[in-house]
Structure formats: C-alpha cells, structure tokens
Amino acid sequence: MKNIYFIEAKSPGSHIFSFTALPRLGSILLATILKDRGYNTKVFIEDLVAPDWKQLEDADMICISAISSTAIHAFNLAERFRNLGIPVALGGVHSTFLPDESLLYADYVVRGEGEETLVELLEHLDAGKPLDSIKGLSFKNSKHEIVHNPPRELLKDLNEAPIPDFSLVYKWAEKAKVTPVATSRGCPFACKFCSVIPMFGRQYRFKSIERVIEELKAASSHKGHVFFIDDNFAANKKRTKTLLQAIIDNKIKIEWSAQVRTDVAKDTELLDLMKKAGCYAVYIGFESINPATLSLYNKGQGIEDIENSIRAVKGHSIRIHGMFVLGSDTDDIQTIRNTATFAKKLDIDSIQFMMLTPLPGTPVFEELKSSGRLIHTDWSKYDAHHAVFEPKLMTAFELQVETLKAMGKFYSWPAIFRNLSQFDFFYAVVGLYGKKSIRKALAETKSYVEQLKESISAEFDRKTGKLRQYIQQRHGKSKNIILNTAALEKNESTFFSIYLSYLDKELIVDKEDFKVQKNTIAITPFVEHIKSRQQQGKQILSEFYETHKDKLASTKVVNMESIYIKTNWLPQKWSIWNQYRSSKHARTSDCF
Amino acid sequence: MESISLFKTCENIGLLLNANAKKIRKAYEKALKSIGGNAFECNLVLVMVKK
Numbered sequence: 173m174k175n176i177y178f179i180e181a182k183s184p185g186s187h188i189f190s191f192t193a194l195p196r197l198g199s200i201l202l203a204t205i206l207k208d209r210g211y212n213t214k215v216f217i218e219d220l221v222a223p224d225w226k227q228l229e230d231a232d233m234i235c236i237s238a239i240s241s242t243a244i245h246a247f248n249l250a251e252r253f254r255n256l257g258i259p260v261a262l263g264g265v266h267s268t269f270l271p272d273e274s275l276l277y278a279d280y281v282v283r284g285e286g287e288e289t290l291v292e293l294l295e296h297l298d299a300g301k302p303l304d305s306i307k308g309l310s311f312k313n314s315k316h317e318i319v320h321n322p323p324r325e326l327l328k329d330l331n332e333a334p335i336p337d338f339s340l341v342y343k344w345a346e347k348a349k350v351t352p353v354a355t356s357r358g359c360p361f362a363c364k365f366c367s368v369i370p371m372f373g374r375q376y377r378f379k380s381i382e383r384v385i386e387e388l389k390a391a392s393s394h395k396g397h398v399f400f401i402d403d404n405f406a407a408n409k410k411r412t413k414t415l416l417q418a419i420i421d422n423k424i425k426i427e428w429s430a431q432v433r434t435d436v437a438k439d440t441e442l443l444d445l446m447k448k449a450g451c452y453a454v455y456i457g458f459e460s461i462n463p464a465t466l467s468l469y470n471k472g473q474g475i476e477d478i479e480n481s482i483r484a485v486k487g488h489s490i491r492i493h494g495m496f497v498l499g500s501d502t503d504d505i506q507t508i509r510n511t512a513t514f515a516k517k518l519d520i521d522s523i524q525f526m527m528l529t530p531l532p533g534t535p536v537f538e539e540l541k542s543s544g545r546l547i548h549t550d551w552s553k554y555d556a557h558h559a560v561f562e563p564k565l566m567t568a569f570e571l572q573v574e575t576l577k578a579m580g581k582f583y584s585w586p587a588i589f590r591n592l593s594q595f596d597f598f599y600a601v602v603g604l605y606g607k608k609s610i611r612k613a614l615a616e617t618k619s620y621v622e623q624l625k626e627s628i629s630a631e632f633d634r635k636t637g638k639l640r641q642y643i644q645q646r647h648g649k650s651k652n653i654i655l656n657t658a659a660l661e662k663n664e665s666t667f668f669s670i671y672l673s674y675l676d677k678e679l680i681v682d683k684e685d686f687k688v689q690k691n692t693i694a695i696t697p698f699v700e701h702i703k704s705r706q707q708q709g710k711q712i713l714s715e716f717y718e719t720h721k722d723k724l725a726s727t728k729v730v731n732m733e734s735i736y737i738k739t740n741w742l743p744q745k746w747s748i749w750n751q752y753r754s755s756k757h758a759r760t761s762d763c764f
Numbered sequence: 765m766e767s768i769s770l771f772k773t774c775e776n777i778g779l780l781l782n783a784n785a786k787k788i789r790k791a792y793e794k795a796l797k798s799i800g801g802n803a804f805e806c807n808l809v810l811v812m813v814k815k
Contacts, residue, residue: 504771505789545768564769565803567785625785632779636765643813644782663799664806670798671774674791675783695777696810712808 173232173294175212178203179249181242182218184552185616193219197336197352197401198264199237202290204337209291215341224342229256233297235290236278237264240531241555247277254279261293265367266551269533271310275318281310283320284371285327285357326372330357330379335387338394351391352401355384355415359403361433362470363459365497368403370533376407381418388424397452398428405430409442416445429453429493434477437484446490453491453521456481461514464502482518491599494520497556498575499528504565505574512578516587522602525578526556527571528563547627557613558620569624576614583607643693664699765811770803777809 178199195217203213216223228234234253238246243266250260254277263282267274271281280303282289289308296303303311308324327333338344338351356378359368379387391398406412419426432454436442446454458478460466466473485492494515498508508525515523530537530546531554540546545562553560559568559575566574583606591600633640698712765780767773771792778788796803 501769543768562768565771567775569785570789628775628785629779632776636780640780640782643780664804667795667799667804671777671791671795674794675778675781675787677781693781694812696812697773697806698808698810699804699806713810716810 173211173298175230175232176203176206176235176294177213177228177231177233178215178235178237179223179228179246180215180217180219181236181238181246181249184241184245184555185557185613193217193348194350194399194401195220195341195348195352196237196239197354198286199235200336200338200341201333202235202263202286203340204334205287205291206294207337207340208334211294213340217341220341220347221343228253229258231258233259233261233294235261235263235282238262238266239264240266240529240551241553243267243274243551245552247274250277259297261290263290265371266532268371269367271320272318275310275312279311283308283310284324287327287333289324326357326375326377328377330354330377331383335383335390345394348394348396350397350399351394352399353384353387353391354401355379355405356402356407360407361404361472363457364468364470364535365528365531366403367531367533372403376404378408378411381411381415384415385418385422385424388419388426389422392424392426398426400428400430403431404433406432406436406442409436409439413442413445416442416449419449420445424450426450427452429455429491431455431457433457434473434481437477437481440484443484443488443490447488451490453493454485455493455495456485457495457497459495459497460500460503460507461496461511462500462503462507465500465507468500468502469497479518482520486519491521494523496523496525497528498525498578499559499561499563499566499571501564503563505570508571508574508578512581515582521599522606523579523582524556525575525582527559527575528561529554529556530561547624553620558617559624567624567628569621569628572617572621572624576610576617579606579610579613583610664697668695668697765809767807767809770806773806773809777811780811 180195180199199215199217203215206213214227216228231253234250236246236249246262246264246266250262253260259280260278261280261282262274262278263286267278267281268283271283274281280293282293286308289306292306293303293309295301296306303309304313304319304321307322310318310320313319338348341348356376358372358374358376359366360374360376362369362374388398427450429452434456436446436454457471459469459471461475461478463475466475482492482494496511496515498511511525528536530540540561547560547562547568550560559572562568563571583603585607588600588603588607591597591603629640696716698716765773765776767776774792774795775785775788778791783791
C-alpha cells in the first residue's frame, strides 16, 4: 500500500461559525505520521473545499474521520470507495463507540486514538499478517464475523507524535483561515453530555512547552488565526501560565482563541497573560443558567461563576463566545427564554444555543437510549441543532422551535447596529452571519420541525393503538372527568381541576367511587410523593389493584404502551393483570 | 399511562382528550401557576372508560 488518503467528512448543516471552517487535527496528524514512514498521503477536508475525487480514486486505502453528525455522510463515502474496490478505514468518536454500525460500511474501524493502531494496520496488511493482535482495531474476519480487538491504551507522551504537517491538506494554504493547535488531550471534569472523557480520558495529558512553542512558530508562519483545539485550554492553570509566558518571551505574534471554563475568571494573572499573549476570544461552555441543570450536567459551576467570568474576561478586552446546551431534564420553555435574555443582558459577543445531543459514548446517550427517549438515530441530525430526544418538561417540537427563537432574539438588528456604531465590524459581520444562518437553519429544518410537530400525536396513537380515536368516537362529548384517587391532596386536585377546565372538561373529585359511567372518563393520577420513589409504575398499579380489587372486579386492564402489539400486548411480568385479563370478569370497562 | 414527568402526564391526558399541543401547553402552565409553579411528581395515571 502506498497511497493512503484521508477524508474529513463534511458537516450536514450550517451554524454560526460555518464561515470559518475549523478542521479537527486527527486526520492531519495521522497523515503526517504515515508520510514520515514513507507513505504518500493527502488529507481532504470537505468543510474547507470539495475534494479532488479523481485523485482519491488512486488511493490504496481511504481513511475517513467522522463525528456523529457527519457519520452518515462518512458511511456514504465509505460505500462509494468500497464499490471501487478501495479498502476503507473509519475512525473518530462516532465509530469508536459504535464500531459494529461502522463495519456495515467500512473494512476496518480504528477505535480511540489512532496514531499507533493505523500504522500497525497498514504494516500488518502489507505483510499479510493476521489483524487480531492490533489493539484498538475492529474488523471482519474471514468468516465475516465482527472482531473487536482489546482497546489500546491512551498515548502517554503527546510529544512522541510529530508536528501536524498542514501542507498535506488539499488547498490548505489557499482556503484555511484558522490553524488548529493542540497542546493537551483529555479533561479532568466529567460533564455528562461530553464525549471527550470516554474518548480521551479524564487524565489531562499535555505536550511540553518547548514542543507547543515549536508548533506555534510553524503556525505563525501561516497567516490567520490560531485556535487551541484543547477541550479545556486552562485545565492546569500553572502549566497554561508557563505556556503563555513562553509565547510572550519567544515573541510569537499570533492572534488566538481557545476553549476554557468559567474558572479562568478567578485568576487575574492568567487573564493578563492570555491578553498579552494574543488571546482574541475565548469559547466558554456556560451550558445553562438553570442551577438544577448545571448540577445535572455535573458542570461544577454556578450562575455567579458565569456572570463573574463574563465580566472578568470582557474586562480584559477578550471576546466571549458563549455556548449553552438547552433541553436537559430540568429545562422547560421558560429556561430557554430566560437564557436568551441573560445572554443579551450580559453582553456576550457571540453565542451558540445548542440542543442537548445524546452523543454515542456519553452517559446522556446511555440514559436516554435505555429509557426509550431517543426519537431516532438519523446521526446527521445529531449536530446540536436538532431536537433528537424527548425532553422531560417540553415536547421535542417546543425544544426545537424555542431554541431557534432564542438564537433569533440574540442576533438581532439592534445588536448588529450597536456593533457597527462602535466600529466593531467583525462582530457586526458575525451578527449578520448569525441572522443569515438562523434563516438558513429555519429553511433547512422546516420539514424536520413539521415532522416533530406531527410526531406528537402520531407517536401517542402508535403507543396507544389509536385509543384517542376510540375515546373520541365513544366518549367525545363527555364533559365530565372523574378524578378518583384516595390520596390526592388539595394542590394536586387544584392542578388537575384547572388543567382540565382549560381543556373544556369539568373535574369531579370522587375519592371512592370507581364506577365508570357512560358519559364520563375517570382518571386516577398516582402522585409519586405518596409512594416510594423506587416503585415502578407496574408495581404501583398492582398495589392499587390489590387495594381496590372488589371495586375493580369488572375491569379489563390494558397497558397503554403495549396495546399496539396485538399478539402480546400485556407484558408477562404484569402477572396480576394478565391473570385478571384472562378471567371471565374482564368485560365491563377498559382501564388504560 | 406512564410518563416521565408531570408535563408529559398532562400531555398524554390532553392528547387522549383530543387537545392540540398548544392548548395542552397553555393549560399546563395555567394549572402550574395556580399551585405556585412547583410541579409535583406524577408519572402514572390510570384512565378508565366505559366500553
């Protein structure tokens, strides 16, 4: 094998920073390693410029890097090249955590950090050696069985990897406006929605100061901006200060930005050094202004930290790009609206309101998957600009619409004119681009928003076997709703009474009578504080039935979630209900 | 009907009664306001209708 070409698959949609393509470093670094070993390598970054497809057809192997949002496009590319008889290796975060899926489209999956795995793969293929000793590799054996070799340990010394050679990137000199530089990997924090820790570990590994300075000297020769691609540039403040001082001492003239946490603001010396070393802007993951959400995310910061960091960073004339993640289990519509107001009030320069996205490999993904709350796995929508799961306190449709509205509120004409009046042309342009990208996003997501809206009732009908239609036909004119639970307290009665009155239904509280009349629908809410939190719904219903079985003697019970499965619509473990369902008494009314 | 929150419980009851999402949201917010804005835990509702 001689020609090993890399493709970084393009993003599916646009966002606020689409106009400054920011390549990831993985493909460039791997191409550099292979070049140093005598391979002919080239990197094609689709977000930068369309690849030279003709040249790619000369490849002996194609390596495609993808994150979740670019995975489907990466799979299409993989199929395209495999159809030409070119073997394909997939790598990146998405394939690392879902290798079986990737092996439907590719020959090999390089899981985790690929510096050593890819080299060994090529060496083994060239020598015709078996692949089962290559750590971090997944592949199909001669029997077409999927084999996952044991994981590879994380690189211990980041200095071992060469300095990325950007000349290997197709049309880099002409097109690139931003040069990514990595000084570290990993993050000592544990935010639940982030895939950095499962991919790169919690241990913070970093390059030596001398090595970073060498990379920065190389980067400074290329006009443009440097972006420190580290997940947390100031995770070790002492080391960051040493690095910044070295940039100043070496007289490296660069304008740069980096991702940091709010805790940078607590260290004035650090902020002073950042400014002196050429820091133009920082990207801060504020994530939320809802304290419950910050705690839920394991973010380890509060609202005061956010406010103080904005003041301190702006006080040092460093720009802020604030990033918020909306849609947690403790966020409702008002949280999203308040976040937009907050961002405007504190005068953040630019923002991104992203929707919580359950990325494979993260705790959030596992939680939502196991509770059946993922709406779909169309990975192209896993880009933080689409609602892809069922939130707890709003509908997915509301999350989608309200997030776009919040973006629109921030990138407003008054804000653009204010920047213009202050001769701040860059952020005036960012504002204009923000407005344009919101318009584009609205157009791009129009059909998706419609689908989300329609799915609310469609999904309900699917789960309930069109019970709604049945009730409307038989009980459509029922005005009376009987609320009959023995333990419902005043607050809950008031709540349901008012709620149902807005739906034009009258609530009749009847604590004892479980008889269902012809023109009534009876509802019995089970309020959790009266029961143990540990109890499952089925247990609670079983106990309820035991308590009131004399009154419920003639009821037939149907589990609403399972009714559509005609052959086995009641789970076996609901033994009490199963026994009862098959009894001759199950006739008079249906309970759902 | 099992749900993941009081809001989703109300959404399910509302859909069952053929209300649209906008009406459900409005009714939920009014009802929540009437009890001081603090949602209580209610993830399960038994619905009974005459066959």
